[in-house]
Amino acid sequence: AQTVTQSQPEMSVQEAETVTLSCTYDTSENNYYLFWYKQPPSRQMILVIRQEAYKQQNATENRFSVNFQKAAKSFSLKISDSQLGDTAMYFCAFAEMDSSYKLIFGSGTRLLVRP
Amino acid sequence: GAGVSQSPSNKVTEKGKDVELRCDPISGHTALYWYRQSLGQGLEFLIYFQGNSAPDKSGLPSDRFSAERTGGSVSTLTIQRTQQEDSAVYLCASTSPQAYEQYFGPGTRLTVT
Numbered sequence: 417a418q419t420v421t422q423s424q425p426e427m428s429v430q431e432a433e434t435v436t437l438s439c440t441y442d443t444s445e446n447n448y449y450l451f452w453y454k455q456p457p458s459r460q461m462i463l464v465i466r467q468e469a470y471k472q473q474n475a476t477e478n479r480f481s482v483n484f485q486k487a488a489k490s491f492s493l494k495i496s497d498s499q500l501g502d503t504a505m506y507f508c509a510f511a512e513m514d515s516s517y518k519l520i521f522g523s524g525t526r527l528l529v530r531p
Numbered sequence: 532g533a534g535v536s537q538s539p540s541n542k543v544t545e546k547g548k549d550v551e552l553r554c555d556p557i558s559g560h561t562a563l564y565w566y567r568q569s570l571g572q573g574l575e576f577l578i579y580f581q582g583n584s585a586p587d588k589s590g591l592p593s594d595r596f597s598a599e600r601t602g603g604s605v606s607t608l609t610i611q612r613t614q615q616e617d618s619a620v621y622l623c624a625s626t627s628p629q630a631y632e633q634y635f636g637p638g639t640r641l642t643v644t
Contacts, residue, residue, distance in 0.1 A: 449631055459620060461635035507574065516587050517631045518564060521574035 418443045420510050422522035429498045430530050436483075437493045437525045439508030447513040450484065450491045455524075456504040464506070467491065498529045533557065535636035537623050543642045544613055552608045552639045556625030563606050564626075564633060565598060569619035577621075580606060613643045 419442045429435035441450070452464040467475045467484050475482050479499075483492045495502055508522040536555040544550050556563050565577040576590040580600040591597070595614075600606040610617055620640050624633035 451632075453635075459622075459638045459640075461622065461624075463632055463634070466632060511631060516579045516581070517562075517626070517633070518576045518579055518587070518590070519566070519574075519633060520576070523573050 418445070418448075418510055418512065418520050420508055420520055420522040422508055422525050424525045425523070426526045426528070428528045428530060429495075431500060432497055434494060434496045435498055435527065437495075437506050437508075437527065439491045439493070439522055441489050441491065441508070441510050443489070443510065443512070445512050449511045449513065449517070450482075451509040451511070451519070452480070452482070452491075452493045453507045453509060453521075454502075454504045455507065461507070465493065495527075500529050500531060503527060503529045535623055535625050535634055537621075537636040537639050539639060540637065541640045541642070543644060546615060546643055547612055549609065549611045550613055550641065552610075552621050552641070554606045554608070554623030554636060556604065556606070556623070557627070557634060559627060560625035560634075561603065561628050562626040563600060564624045565606070565608050566622045566624065567592075567619045568622060568638070569616075571616075572619075574622075577608070610641075613641075615643050617641060618643045 421440045448469045450467045454462045465477045479496045481494045505524045507524045509519040511517040538553045563580045568574045578598045579587040595611045598608045620638040622638045623636045
């Protein structure tokens with residue numbers, strides 16, 4: 417069975433600085449998707465960034481980028497120029513390329529951006 | 532356009548009562564998912580609907596949990612004879628055809644007293 421591990425329960429970063437959140441996963445599949453979701457106190461899960469396993473190029477979305485290491489089964493999220501609005505829980509998630517794409521989530525990292 | 536909506540936002544119920552949670556997916560989205568977010572278990576997949584296909588119920592924790600999707604749109608998650616361990620936030624998500632990105636609703640916080 418696939419598993420997703422986030423080893424950092426909490427992280428803190430100064431506004432405008434850069435922070436990296438870690439995620440590792442375990443799977444025997446070769447084709448899959450990886451995601452980072454943000455969950456602010458409002459509870460709404462917001463997709464931050466996604467990566468297809470068959471793509472070698474790391475995904476980027478504005479201030480958010482990933483370091484995808486397929487062989488190491490690692491998928492870290494880098495947030496540059498951190499903003500107060502980035503304060504939230506961040507969940508790493510895995511989806512197998514089967515018919516359902518159901519998400520398997522890590523336990524989350526609580527990120528606090530300090531002013 | 533409108534996002535995924537869920538109702539009620541919060542629900543408090545007594546142990547042993549039945550509850551129904553509702554999800555309205557984004558218009559045109561054919562796939563619908565239910566997840567549960569609890570302190571002890573984190574985020575767990577419950578059930579998946581895709582069009583007229585048989586749902587994937589592999590994540591439902593017990594036979595007290597059931598879900599249906601009427602007309603390929605609105606879905607209702609029903610929990611019978613609620614227990615305190617059912618207390619959690621229940622999240623719904625939907626996906627458009629030919630896509631895999633899931634868009635989530637704001638969730639329903641269920642508290643069983």
